[in-house]
Amino acid sequence: MTSCALSVVIPIFNERENLPALARRLRRALDGLGPEWEVVFVNDASRDDSMDLMRRLHARDRRFRIVSLARNFGHQMALTAGMAHARGELVVLMDGDLQDPPEVVPRLVAHLREGNWDVVYAVRRKRKERAPIRLLYYGFYRLLRRMANIDIPMDTGDFCAMRRRVVDTLNRLPERNRFIRGLRSWVGFRQTGLEYERAARHAGEPKYTLRALFKLAFDGIFSFSYVPLRLGMWCGALVSLLGLAYAAFVIAGRLMGAYQQIPGWSTVVVAVLVLGGANLLMLGLIGEYVGRVYDEIKGRPPYVVDEVVSD
Secondary structure, three states, X not given: OOOEEEEEEEEEOOOOOOHHHHHHXXXXXXHOOOOOEEEEEEEOOOOOOHHHHHHHHHHXXXXXXXXXXXXXXXXXXXXXXXXXXXXXXXXXXXXXXXXXXXXXXXXXXXXXXXXXXXXXXXXXXXXXOOHHXXXXXXXXXXXXXXXXXXXXXXXXXXXXXXXXXXXXXXXXXXXXXOOHHHHHHHOXXXXXXXXXXXXXXXXXXXXXXXXXXXXXXXXXXXXXXXXXXXXXXXXXXXXXHXXXXXXXXXXXHHHOOOOOOOOXXXXXXXXXXXXXXXXXXXXXXXXXXXXXHHHHXXXXXXXXXXXXXXX
């Protein structure tokens, strides 16, 4: 592939309302960095006319390239496909709904070059989503920070600028259940943050449903933490100790003649429900890890490309 100075990777799923403004603001922001740039749109099987709009953008400016996936593989896989096709010495990842402002890209690139960093990730200083969503994000990042076995910066998304060697390292990682902001931290190199104010969505409805957000959260937790399994082990140890203590209490009571048999059925029913629920919970947690192992050992590609519209 012919290299260029800068690639901007943007996953697109039903963003027809945002594409004209996105392209206009990108061109204005990137032209200030020089002519050697490209935008890699990754069409994640959009059901509206987003693909037609992207084709027209490419026809007018060949620096707008398109990678179209064979079906909807999800946001993280779309970013993965875009990184695999990006040709830039520097690569920026961002969303296509203009919540990640294109005007921040020159700041990320300048900070990357001036400080000799390998990764500059954008830190969200302020969010414009609804209060319940903001609360969920706030809680998730702090929970992940405590549970993860690596240091994942809080209040950061996929919006970042990276050098080619970091992108090449990420492209070599074989795993399918990807949490890119976690993988970005895992690979290391010299990283720093840059604060920005996250904008409101420019137009249209959010494409990340609550279910998709929870899946992303689970991918982050189960990919970078064994705490759920260890928590189950400690809960099992605690229940065992409580059971032994209760058995000792019953034996002592009978020896002292306080009563001749265990009083009532409520204790038995509660114990069965608590232990049964705990067992099912732990089976579910183990199943999450086993399912991810099963996904990996099948060896299927993480995505399938239907078409590449390039030079």
